[in-house]
Amino acid sequence: MNSKSKWMLSAVSFLLAITMVMPSVSANNLDELKKEQQEAERKKSELNSNINQKANEISENQSTLEKITAQINELENKITETQDKMNAVQGEIDQTKIEIDELKKSIEELERKIAEREELLKERARAIQLSGGSVDYIDVLLGANSFIDFIDRFSAVNMLIEADREIMREQAADKELLAQQKAEVESKLAEQEQRRAELENLKASLDGQKKEQAGLKADLEAEQKRLAEEKSALEEEHAEVIGVSNDLEKKIADEQARLAELARKAEEERKRKEAAERAAAQKAAASQQSSSSASASYSSAPVQNSGGFIRPASGRISSGFGYRNIGAGTEFHRGIDIANSVGTSINAAAAGYVSYAGSMGSYGNVIILTHSINGQTHATVYAHLNSIGVSVGQSVSQGQLIGGMGSTGRSTGSHLHFEVHIGAWNGARSNAVNPSNYIGG
Numbered sequence: 001m002n003s004k005s006k007w008m009l010s011a012v013s014f015l016l017a018i019t020m021v022m023p024s025v026s027a028n029n030l031d032e033l034k035k036e037q038q039e040a041e042r043k044k045s046e047l048n049s050n051i052n053q054k055a056n057e058i059s060e061n062q063s064t065l066e067k068i069t070a071q072i073n074e075l076e077n078k079i080t081e082t083q084d085k086m087n088a089v090q091g092e093i094d095q096t097k098i099e100i101d102e103l104k105k106s107i108e109e110l111e112r113k114i115a116e117r118e119e120l121l122k123e124r125a126r127a128i129q130l131s132g133g134s135v136d137y138i139d140v141l142l143g144a145n146s147f148i149d150f151i152d153r154f155s156a157v158n159m160l161i162e163a164d165r166e167i168m169r170e171q172a173a174d175k176e177l178l179a180q181q182k183a184e185v186e187s188k189l190a191e192q193e194q195r196r197a198e199l200e201n202l203k204a205s206l207d208g209q210k211k212e213q214a215g216l217k218a219d220l221e222a223e224q225k226r227l228a229e230e231k232s233a234l235e236e237e238h239a240e241v242i243g244v245s246n247d248l249e250k251k252i253a254d255e256q257a258r259l260a261e262l263a264r265k266a267e268e269e270r271k272r273k274e275a276a277e278r279a280a281a282q283k284a285a286a287s288q289q290s291s292s293s294a295s296a297s298y299s300s301a302p303v304q305n306s307g308g309f310i311r312p313a314s315g316r317i318s319s320g321f322g323y324r325n326i327g328a329g330t331e332f333h334r335g336i337d338i339a340n341s342v343g344t345s346i347n348a349a350a351a352g353y354v355s356y357a358g359s360m361g362s363y364g365n366v367i368i369l370t371h372s373i374n375g376q377t378h379a380t381v382y383a384h385l386n387s388i389g390v391s392v393g394q395s396v397s398q399g400q401l402i403g404g405m406g407s408t409g410r411s412t413g414s415h416l417h418f419e420v421h422i423g424a425w426n427g428a429r430s431n432a433v434n435p436s437n438y439i440g441g
């Protein structure tokens with residue numbers, strides 16, 4: 001090999017060394033950014049949880065408030081109904097007072113008649129006393145001068161006797177009626193006053209309940225306002241965190257783009273080195289007149305699989321790419337799940353650099369690799385790992401062991417969640433594609 005070829009190989013090796021160091025520095029920066037993003041995501045998740053909690057409290061408080069309002073409305077209806085009854089009773093009382101006034105007039109008339117009769121009877125008693133103690137109606141009859149006079153005297157005596165009897169009967173009846181009317185008046189007044197007192201007590205009780213319920217309603221409305229203000233503050237904070245998270249995602253995307261560019265340059269240098277080695281080998285073979293040997297040397301170059309990826313783990317596909325529901329509602333599954341026992345080997349699907357290795361929210365323990373395949377940047381994600389065997393910035397070859405299968409993060413069993421992204425990994429914004437199209441079913 002001449003000095004020019006040696007110089008070219010040395011230059012290629014130097015460039016490769018530089019590209020191997022630079023991704024490590026950038027990847028460490030990316031690791032810090034992803035840790036910041038992870039903290040932002042944790043904060044965002046915590047705020048989401050608090051917002052949902054406040055929303056539930058507001059909903060429960062609103063439900064209680066509606067019940068209290070319904071009770072107050074019911075009490076108001078009862079108060080109105082009671083007031084109507086009180087007004088009706090008051091109307092009856094007013095009518096009874098009119099009747100009482102009429103009874104009083106009747107009682108006064110009866111008392112006047114009774115008094116007159118009493119005076120008449122007293123006069124008759126005085127007359128009897130002056131006549132010697134009694135009226136002898138036989139003497140009156142025997143003193144008649146003729147039969148006609150006797151008949152007249154007899155009729156007069158009968159009329160006097162009947163008048164006395166009638167006076168006594170009327171007197172007794174009027175006294176009885178007087179006592180009855182007085183008792184009736186007193187009974188009506190007592191009954192209606194009792195009804196009015198009962199209704200007033202009921203109204204007072206309802207007013208007290210209404211006042212208590214109104215106080216409770218005011219407290220609930222104040223609590224509702226407080227919860228709404230707290231929820232609004234949390235939502236504002238959540239919006240700020242989302243802004244920070246989005247900013248971090250952009251920084252991560254930029255950092256990954258730099259890593260991808262370095263990976264692309266490394267791939268180009270690798271290909272140039274391989275081409276230079278093949279050219280040097282072919283030149284050496286040509287000088288030795290050994291074309292068959294040169295052909296064998298060329299055929300020994302590594303051959304990539306279709307699409308540049310291999311299956312990262314053994315096991316069955318337990319969940320495919322696309323929409324699914326695993327109990328928390330419909331969601332989009334951005335990868336495939338390969339199920340196997342805990343500790344099953346996880347291998348790099350393609351050569352590249354480790355752009356992230358650590359815990360990341362629902363992914364659990366995760367590794368993200370950045371690749372450059374035929375000039376196109378790709379990213380692969382390996383989530384829910386039980387163990388991680390690589391570090392950020394490390395260069396990995398296709399098929400290299402990078403970790404062990406597990407069930408960390410949001411997982412229902414031991415499996416590998418595997419994603420393929422065209423371009424750099426970009427978090428929630430999906431540039432993920434169906435991995436089955438790249439590694440087979």
